[in-house]
Amino acid sequence: YAPSINKSEPGYIYNNKAILYPLMGISGVGEAIVKRIMDERDDRPFDSYDDFVKRMKGAIDKKTTCSLIYAGCFDEFKEIKKL
Numbered sequence: 001y002a003p004s005i006n007k008s009e010p011g012y013i014y015n016n017k018a019i020l021y022p023l024m025g026i027s028g029v030g031e032a033i034v035k036r037i038m039d040e041r042d043d044r045p046f047d048s049y050d051d052f053v054k055r056m057k058g059a060i061d062k063k064t065t066c067s068l069i070y071a072g073c074f075d076e077f078k079e080i081k082k083l
Contacts, residue, residue, distance in 0.1 A: 002072030005052060005065040010034050019069070028067040033060060049074050 003021040007013070010031070013020040023034045036059045046052040052074070053065070068074065 001074060002049050003068075004076055005037065005068065006041060006074070006076065007072040009038070023073075026071045026073070030062050033064055036060070047077075049077050 001018055003023055003026060008020055008023045011022045012045050013022075023029055023037065024031065024033045036056070040046075045060050046055065056065075
């Protein structure tokens with residue numbers, strides 16, 4: 001499956017005979033960014049793309065955000081599919 005901003009981990013996850021793509025496998029997404037994403041979602045999952053942008057402001061740049069979008073990390077949010 002495509003990576004998920006709320007479910008993916010640094011490495012591959014095997015679940016119900018499916019493989020969830022890792023955040024570390026996305027071009028331009030490094031270990032520090034993945035750690036920050038995971039730390040931020042530990043309190044509560046991201047509930048929208050806008051929520052992600054608001055909570056990650058200053059920690060992630062536009063190029064990395066675009067890499068996450070192109071990889072499908074935000075496909076679980078309906079509004080991002082309209083872009």
